Amino acid sequence: MLKGPTGCGKSRFVEHMAWRLGKPLITVACNEDMTASDLVGRYLLDADGTRWLDGPLTLAARHGAICYLDEVVEARQDTTVVIHPLTDHRRTLPLDKKGELVSAHPDFQLVISYNPGYQSLLKDLKQSTKQRFTAFDFDYPSATLETGILARETGLDEETAAKLVKIGIVARNLKGHGLDEGISTRLLVYAATLIQGGVSPREACRMAMVRPITDDADIRVTLDNAVDAIFD
Structure with a gap:
């Protein structure tokens, strides 16, 4: 969990970390209209019928990528709780609509960031979410x-x-x-x-x-x- 003011280098740090570790990086810009399906995936209709399309969180969990949820407090709290099973001892992601339980790849990592200065009672992470992460404080450089x-x-x-x-x-x-x-x-x-x-x-x-x-x-x-x- 990366905390710091806007434009201080949080996203650049994640990009550099992914490069240093040699891991693919999937970035999600969170917003208040984002749903759990936007993260985990959904069924789509095409010319061949109905097919399942993994969301960015599911893709990262399956293939061992780093999933970066940028400005996570912008997402609704009922959306962000979908990450809970991935961020404790279970390391699993239930796909309820598909009836599948995805076990996270050993290399999977989840990073979230937000600006504490923009917090409010309506836009804050639940304690049950915060306490699943280690935290790094960022500030502007010297x-x-x-x-x-x-x-x-x-x-x-x-x-x-x-x-x-x-x-x-x-x-x-x-x-x-x-x-x-x-x-x-x-x-x-x-x-x-x-x-x-x-x-x-x-x-x-x-x-x-x-x-x-x-x-x-x-x-x-x-x-x-x-x-x-x-x-x-």
Whole structure:
């Protein structure tokens, strides 16, 4: 279970983990309309009649892949309980509609992620779900490390990358004081990519870092002023 703010690298970590382990990765972007059938599978009608189609969770369990449920709290609680038999000593997945009990492949792994800052009474994991996982806390990297990430990901020079990181830190300090969420590492990468593509640093920051995170005029002015000061 990976917990941390949006855009801090949770999904990239899972992708890297799958690469290091040499395992296939099946990613599911969870949402409130997702049903248990979307995870385990369903019967479909085609020209040859009715056939069963495994869902992503079933495919991963059968073949020993990593199944990654991204932003799992967005799914309804009655949907996520389908993972319970897979995440305890049973390691099985009942396909009730098919009358089959799938035993998980020895290499099967299940990873879930969510942003604790977006939790509410209506959108939270049940304790019965949480206590089936080990947990890792993620946060934004240090300024030095984040500067290196921008330079390596986009080819941007480190001096400009460091300035972007400074703006990111300013925005993160405003969390809870007008901002629901600060500027993520992901948005910093987007801004760096725009700069590398020929967009001016000030305009890249406004388009990729300031405008996406707030519509509040006062907060925008504050962040725009920070951009102007840092890129003076």
